[in-house]
Amino acid sequence: MAFRTEPITVNFGPQHPSTHGVFRMRVTFDGEVIVDMEPVFGYLHRGSEKLAEERTYTQVITLTDRLDYVASMSNNLAYVLAVEKLCGINPPERAQYIRVIMAELVRIASHLMGLGFLLNDLGAFATPLMYMFREREKIMDLFEMVCGARITFSYMRIGGVAEDLPPEFYPAMTRFLKEMPGYIDEYEALLRENEILLARTKNVGILQPDKAINGSVSGPNLRGSGVPWDLRRADPYEIYDRFEFDLPLGKVGDTYDRFLVRLEEMRQSVRILNQAMEQIPKGPVRASVPMLVRPPIGDAYAHVEAPKGELGFYVVSDNSIAPYRCKIRSPSFINLTVLRDMVLGWKLADMIVIFGSLDVNMGEVDR
Amino acid sequence: MYGIGIAKGMLVTIKHLFRRTFTVQYPEERLKVYPRYRGQEFVWYEERCTGCATCAKYCPLGIIKIVTHPVGNPAEGFDYYVDVFDIEIARCMFCGLCVEACPYDALFMGTHYEMASYTRQKLVINVDQLKKAKKQPSAFMRPHLLDVKYEEDTSLTPERAGRMWQGRWAGGEKPAPQAPKTEE
Amino acid sequence: MDWVYDLFPKLHAAIEGWLRSILPPSIESAGVYIVMGVLSAFLLINVPLILVMVLIYMERRLLGRFQHRLGPNRVGWQGTLQVIADGIKLLTKEDIIPANVDRWVYNLAPVLFAIPVLLVFAVVPFGEEIYLTDLNIGILYIVALTATSTIFVFMAGWASNNKYSLIGAMRSVAQLISYEVPLVLSIVGVVLVVGSLSMREIVDKQSIPFILLQPLGFLVFIVAVSAELNRSPFDLLEAESELVTGYHIEYSGMKFGMFYLVEYIAGLAYSAVITTLFLGGWKGPILPQYVWFVAKVLLVFAVLIWIRATLPRVRIDQIMGFAWKFLFPLALINIFITALEVLLWPEGFPAWLVVVNLGVALGLLVVMQVLFRFPGATRHVVPQALVGRG
Ligand code: SF4
Numbered sequence: 055m056a057f058r059t060e061p062i063t064v065n066f067g068p069q070h071p072s073t074h075g076v077f078r079m080r081v082t083f084d085g086e087v088i089v090d091m092e093p094v095f096g097y098l099h100r101g102s103e104k105l106a107e108e109r110t111y112t113q114v115i116t117l118t119d120r121l122d123y124v125a126s127m128s129n130n131l132a133y134v135l136a137v138e139k140l141c142g143i144n145p146p147e148r149a150q151y152i153r154v155i156m157a158e159l160v161r162i163a164s165h166l167m168g169l170g171f172l173l174n175d176l177g178a179f180a181t182p183l184m185y186m187f188r189e190r191e192k193i194m195d196l197f198e199m200v201c202g203a204r205i206t207f208s209y210m211r212i213g214g215v216a217e218d219l220p221p222e223f224y225p226a227m228t229r230f231l232k233e234m235p236g237y238i239d240e241y242e243a244l245l246r247e248n249e250i251l252l253a254r255t256k257n258v259g260i261l262q263p264d265k266a267i268n269g270s271v272s273g274p275n276l277r278g279s280g281v282p283w284d285l286r287r288a289d290p291y292e293i294y295d296r297f298e299f300d301l302p303l304g305k306v307g308d309t310y311d312r313f314l315v316r317l318e319e320m321r322q323s324v325r326i327l328n329q330a331m332e333q334i335p336k337g338p339v340r341a342s343v344p345m346l347v348r349p350p351i352g353d354a355y356a357h358v359e360a361p362k363g364e365l366g367f368y369v370v371s372d373n374s375i376a377p378y379r380c381k382i383r384s385p386s387f388i389n390l391t392v393l394r395d396m397v398l399g400w401k402l403a404d405m406i407v408i409f410g411s412l413d414v415n416m417g418e419v420d421r
Numbered sequence: 422m423y424g425i426g427i428a429k430g431m432l433v434t435i436k437h438l439f440r441r442t443f444t445v446q447y448p449e450e451r452l453k454v455y456p457r458y459r460g461q462e463f464v465w466y467e468e469r470c471t472g473c474a475t476c477a478k479y480c481p482l483g484i485i486k487i488v489t490h491p492v493g494n495p496a497e498g499f500d501y502y503v504d505v506f507d508i509e510i511a512r513c514m515f516c517g518l519c520v521e522a523c524p525y526d527a528l529f530m531g532t533h534y535e536m537a538s539y540t541r542q543k544l545v546i547n548v549d550q551l552k553k554a555k556k557q558p559s560a561f562m563r564p565h566l567l568d569v570k571y572e573e574d575t576s577l578t579p580e581r582a583g584r585m586w587q588g589r590w591a592g593g594e595k596p597a598p599q600a601p602k603t604e605e
Numbered sequence: 606m607d608w609v610y611d612l613f614p615k616l617h618a619a620i621e622g623w624l625r626s627i628l629p630p631s632i633e634s635a636g637v638y639i640v641m642g643v644l645s646a647f648l649l650i651n652v653p654l655i656l657v658m659v660l661i662y663m664e665r666r667l668l669g670r671f672q673h674r675l676g677p678n679r680v681g682w683q684g685t686l687q688v689i690a691d692g693i694k695l696l697t698k699e700d701i702i703p704a705n706v707d708r709w710v711y712n713l714a715p716v717l718f719a720i721p722v723l724l725v726f727a728v729v730p731f732g733e734e735i736y737l738t739d740l741n742i743g744i745l746y747i748v749a750l751t752a753t754s755t756i757f758v759f760m761a762g763w764a765s766n767n768k769y770s771l772i773g774a775m776r777s778v779a780q781l782i783s784y785e786v787p788l789v790l791s792i793v794g795v796v797l798v799v800g801s802l803s804m805r806e807i808v809d810k811q812s813i814p815f816i817l818l819q820p821l822g823f824l825v826f827i828v829a830v831s832a833e834l835n836r837s838p839f840d841l842l843e844a845e846s847e848l849v850t851g852y853h854i855e856y857s858g859m860k861f862g863m864f865y866l867v868e869y870i871a872g873l874a875y876s877a878v879i880t881t882l883f884l885g886g887w888k889g890p891i892l893p894q895y896v897w898f899v900a901k902v903l904l905v906f907a908v909l910i911w912i913r914a915t916l917p918r919v920r921i922d923q924i925m926g927f928a929w930k931f932l933f934p935l936a937l938i939n940i941f942i943t944a945l946e947v948l949l950w951p952e953g954f955p956a957w958l959v960v961v962n963l964g965v966a967l968g969l970l971v972v973m974q975v976l977f978r979f980p981g982a983t984r985h986v987v988p989q990a991l992v993g994r995g
């Protein structure tokens with residue numbers, strides 16, 4: 055006997071516990087199998103690019119905080135790099151080290167959150183999330199020492215960073231670097247070999263390398279598919295060429311690989327941080343740049359390897375105090391373009407996990 | 422064998438049962454904020470403020486409203502008496518750019534974080550509140566304050582709060598600001 | 606202190622004697638019967654409810670500790686009154702009935718849902734002489750009753766007229782019915798050893814707890830129970846991160862409270878069953894029997910909490926595969942082995958059998974590693990005709 059069944063359409067989000075903000079997916083199910091999926095963007099659109107045209111160059115830094123709000127330091131960094139390129143400013147060496155330290159710390163923080171929410175989407179009832187927030191909290195403390203804020207840092211300035219590292223930063227940082235590898239081991243012990251996790255993530259949501267490249271995917275998602283592309287290596291901005299670190303690569307490109315790559319990247323970040331804390335020179339942290347910069351007419355594009363992928367700022371100047379145009383290439387948005395391909399044919403539960411494994415941030419997607 | 426991975430994870434969770442918890446019981450226990458903390462209550466010293474409105478200009482949101490009127494002798498150059506100094510902290514994002522911009526060390530970020538209120542009107546700090554408020558400025562952009570330890574009732578003097586005094590009144594006394602003359 | 610040990614039988618006798626003394630002889634036996642019945646029913650409904658409050662509090666605190674935080678500790682000493690506060694909150698909340706629900710079914714579901722799990726306690730022996738009735742088919746009665754809860758879950762899911770709840774309800778039907786099978790089969794092992802279906806006799810015959818004699822049966826049973834209870838890792842009906850809360854998504858106020866409560870009553874009921882079947886029920890030295898019983902129940906529930914705090918959720922096809930391809934054969938093998946043992950040693954088992962059984966259980970887990978694979982990668986080919994029909 056054959057039943058005639060109808061596909062049902064469900065609106066996932068924008069208010070849904072695992073859409074990582076306000077993402078909406080219009081999904082058509084045949085039973086539990088996804089036959090169609092259409093992402094709907096824009097619930098968090100704040101017009102950052104347009105707002106940037108009405109702020110002075112320094113003021114735009116505060117806007118970049120709100121793109122990927124779990125990794126604001128990287129956003130600050132990408133933006134100030136673009137403006138420095140535009141004006142031809144060279145920040146002092148110490149400032150560059152501080153920037154790298156901040157960027158790597160924020161990478162750990164962002165990966166912690168990404169992994170925590172991925173495991174939460176898998177149904178691990180907040181336990182890994184709680185553990186990871188505990189460590190993220192320590193990173194937030196470090197940021198609070200340095201710049202006084204815990205989420206919206208606004209720490210980098212054109213030509214350097216706002217202020218030098220305070221004295222209490224060094225012992226706290228040393229302690230953090232000593233403890234962190236142990237915690238990462240603990241996360242691994244918690245779930246890495248778990249049979250249920252393996253069954254849920256292995257070979258699920260495979261992103262083939264060619265598809266990833268065609269879709270302009272970047273960051274851990276791309277490396278999870280086995281493509282050795284990292285802007286810290288490929289186009290070493292700042293002083294990344296002075297550090298030794300490995301690029302963790304996935305083999306299959308499934309959810310599990312993306313999980314492992316993020317886990318391993320945290321280890322590598324700790325490694326970079328260790329080297330940076332050793333090498334950091336003394337000196338000024340800020341080139342003498344006025345608060346009101348007036349770059350020459352021209353344009354510049356600068357990109358960094360943000361935790362989520364390649365984050366780029368394209369700034370056009372018309373020699374006024376505000377950018378003529380400020381285009382943001384946000385990795386989360388572009389990574390999302392492959393989502394539909396990845397989830398078709400999988401089940402409802404897989405869709406949530408695949409979406410979680412892409413680790414997008416809606417603040418960045420909608421800008 | 423099935424179950425080894427699960428057992429490993431279960432061991433990790435049971436270990437946490439016997440560790441001290443990481444959370445803080447907020448109203449009773451408070452974490453100390455770091456000196457550079459960009460807190461809610463702005464600290465403003467009327468003695469140091471010239472009414473130049475640089476802070477207002479640098480605020481990305483334009484939420485500082487300053488109204489001044491000139492006092493003193495025009496021949497020696499005016500001083501400005503600040504009539505209105507409204508900071509609408511409901512919209513403030515505590516970026517600190519105003520503090521960074523202030524050339525006379527008159528404006529500071531605060532070190533407190535409890536200003537919740539039921540109405541938006543209450544979240545506009547006006548000049549009287551700023552004058553009366555306890556002055557516990559944060560060290561953000563003011564490195565000379567990094568080592569100040571605040572007690573419950575400390576209130577920094579304008580001299581201590583500022584850096585080396587190189588303003589207009591470096592030599593002499595600053596004339597006391599006059600209250601605005603109301604015409605009757 | 607002797608009165609502590611046989612508190613309940615003494616109480617029973619005292620009340621009965623008092624009733625007989627005041628009732629006229631004509632209605633004496635009927636009156637005693639009715640009053641004692643009402644009293645026992647009152648106790649049987651309320652004692653579990655009080656225990657459930659303990660369970661909820663325990664779950665929240667323990668989960669907190671497992672997650673390296675504190676859990677509720679504000680209302681009352683160490684948060685002990687939190688559950689009551691929550692109850693008051695739920696009672697005073699607005700009861701929203703969405704516009705397009707099937708009103709009768711929608712309103713009936715939470716009420717009916719509570720009945721079968723409460724009835725379970727009628728046959729649970731809290732102590733040697735503390736039980737309402739000793740049905741000779743006790744365990745069968747429990748299994749049959751709890752199986753009905755599927756219907757009420759489906760009623761709730763269907764009547765809510767919500768897609769999430771419908772998907773949750775569909776899952777519940779598939780999952781709960783599949784897990785009935787290993788659940789019942791794993792009990793058969795115990796029943797074979799005891800030779801009776803009566804809960805009291807099962808406890809009586811446990812000279813050593815059956816968890817030692819029947820490790821395989823225990824494993825299958827506890828897994829099937831957590832599936833029946835919708836507890837992690839089998840909480841697909843509610844699947845917070847997928848279906849928000851699944852079948853009771855549209856319920857608010859005390860109707861939601863009923864679902865919440867009944868889930869915990871079911872948790873209590875099954876913990877009691879596990880205690881009875883595998884942990885020796887009320888047996889234990891020194892302490893009064895009912896204390897032992899409650900302690901064991903709490904221990905079982907703590908293990909369930911521990912599992913919940915650690916494991917991620919399995920997927921719907923995996924959960925079905927797990928029931929039919931993993932638990933089902935294991936349960937059958939368990940029956941087979943047990944039957945063999947009962948045949949070989951009809952007079953009672955030698956002690957070394959404990960080790961043998963444990964070895965067999967572990968060995969089977971290794972074997973299953975080879976034989977059973979979680980269906981991991983099953984990407985469906987989407988028929989082209991369906992694509993884009995959303
Ligand atoms: S902290 Fe930033 S937003 Fe707030 S008043 Fe100052 S400049 Fe404006």
Ligand code: SF4
Pocket residue numbers: 469470471472473474475476477487522523524525526527528
């Ligand atoms: S606070 Fe500073 S910047 Fe603002 S008006 Fe006064 S002196 Fe000028």
